[in-house]
Amino acid sequence: ALDYAHMRGIVHRDLKPTNILLDNDRNAYLTDFGIAKLLSGSPTTGLTSTGAVMGTPTYMAPEQWRAEPVDGRTDIYALGVILYLMLAGQVPFHAETPHGLMYQHLDMSPPAPRTINPNLPLAVEPVLGKALAKRREDRYASAADLARDLEVALTTGAPPVSSPSAPSPRRLPEQTDFEAQFASRKAAASQPGAASIPNIRLPDRTGQDSRPTVPPTGQAPVQPPIQPTIPAPTAAPPPARSVQAPLYHDPAYDQPPAYTPPEAYHYEYPPEDQQAMLGRTLWIGAAVLTGIVVLIGLVVLIMSLASGGDGSDNTSQEPTVPRVTGSPTPLFRPSAVVQSPANGTSVNLGDPVTISFAANFAQGTITRVxxxxxxxxxxxxxxxxxxxQGSFTYxxxxxxxxxxxxxxWAGDVRGDSATVSIYAQ
Structure with missing residues (x-):
């Protein structure tokens, strides 16, 4: 599937285990080309621009971390990480932060897989080493080459056909080749008298000039560029002229406009004595209202005490506080705490995580968690x-x-929950 995409100039850029699906017959399918890059057309073709980084950090090649142009060998690097995980049981690089992963992918060599899984054949190490080479020129040029050497290493234990440091003779389409072709066509089109140059073919990179041959135009090739360079010093002063000075130093803009108070509303403020009178009236009214409320409370208290001390058998002992109707939030409910793992624990994708907890409800019974x-x-x-007390496996x-x-939960009453964050990579 990778070779099929690469031969058509498509780079996946996000190859990882979750993007490889298996059917009931154990056939593998490559999916999720959401951030794939098409290596054709102009240099701007693609999903991201210069300086952008895209992919899953655990499987990103060094050129992706440096935001450099990518090609099919970028996917070969990610495939090498997946094979390392399948054979050794863990990824070659692991860190708590993306910056730590970036440092390892750029500068550190992966651990020898046989130090993790001693049952692996010794011939597997150079195959994985070539797939995970820091320089893409040192990696496999195709997934078929990688599969061939890996099959030989696993079945016969023989070393790979080609040395890990020797570049493969097969080359995938590179973005730089298309950029060079685009630049050559643009340079040829800018020459006088060259309206169109069909069927341009890039020569082999053997030290020769890679620019296309353009028919002579009858003028000296050196004189036209020299002519405009002579008056260049005299044309320099106009850009140096300060055209924005009036925007900052014009006296008309230095002084703020005079403030004109609003006159359209004609609002008339009441005299000072009326405001004071209104304030006093409000305070007096509030004091009178407070006194009435306090007086009513005292009367109710005296009546309740008198009715409670008459000694009659038929006196109702109902509380004075009104009963609450409806279904209020219960004051007592169960609560839970997470005992393990610690918050922010990092795990490998697909590994089981045991989440231990404890739940308590002193005022009732817990029915489920x-x-x-x-x-x-x-x-x-x-x-x-x-x-x-128990645990879940996630x-x-x-x-x-x-x-x-x-x-x-205590019946239909939900208790206070507990949360824990787990980082999978």
Whole structure:
């Protein structure tokens, strides 16, 4: 699938295990060409511009970290990371931050796979070393070459046909080749008398001039460029003239406009004595209202005390506080805490993660505990106790941060949940 795409000038740029699907017959399918790059047309063809970095950090080649042009050998590097993971059981580079991964991909050599899995044949190491070469010129030129050497190393234990440091004779389409062709056509089109130059073919890079041959125009090839360079010093002063000075030093702009107070509304403020009178009236009214409320409260208190001390058997002992109707939020509800793993723990994609928890409800009984993500219930433990301890097993299905939530329940009452963040790479 990679060779099929590369022969058509398409680079995947985000090759990783989650983008390789298997059917029931164990046939592999390459998917998710969402950030693929087409190596044809002008140098600006593609999804990203100069300086942009795209891909999954664990599987990105050094040229992707440097935001350099990519070609099919960029995918070969990512394929080498996947093969390393399949054979050794872990990725060659691992760090807590993307900057740490970038440093390792650019400057560090991967650990020898046999130090992790001693059962691997010795011949596998040079195959993986060539696939993970820092310079793309030292990598395999096609996935077929990599598959051939890997099959020989795994079946016979023989070293690969070609040395890990020797570049492969087959070359994939490179973006720089298309840029050179585009630059040559543009340079040829700018020459006088060359309206169109069809079927331009780039010569071999053997030290010869790679520019296309343009028929002579009858003028000296050196004189035309010399003529405009003679008056160049005299044409320099006009750009140096300050054309924006009036925007900053014009006296008409240095002084702010005179302030004109609004006169359209004609609002008349009341005299000072009226404002003071209004304020005093409000304060007096508030004081009177407060006194009335306090007086009513005292009367109610005296009446309740008198009715409570008459000694009659039929006196109702109902509280004076009104009853609350409806379904208010319960004051007592269960709560949960995450015991392990620690928040922000990093794991490899697909590895099982055990999330241990403890839930307590001193005022009642816990009926179930749920594991949730994005509000969706992933797993449930049914219990009938005031204290529950247990664990869930979770398998990250994508790279990135996974926010997991432990939710205890007491019947239909949801308790205070606990969360933990897991980073999968």
């Amino acid at each position: 749920e594991l949730r993500r994005f509000g969706q219930v992933l797993d449930t433990i049914n219990e009938n106790a005031s204290s529950v 398998y990250p299905d994508s790279t990135g941060t996974h926010n997991m939530e432990i939710v205890p």
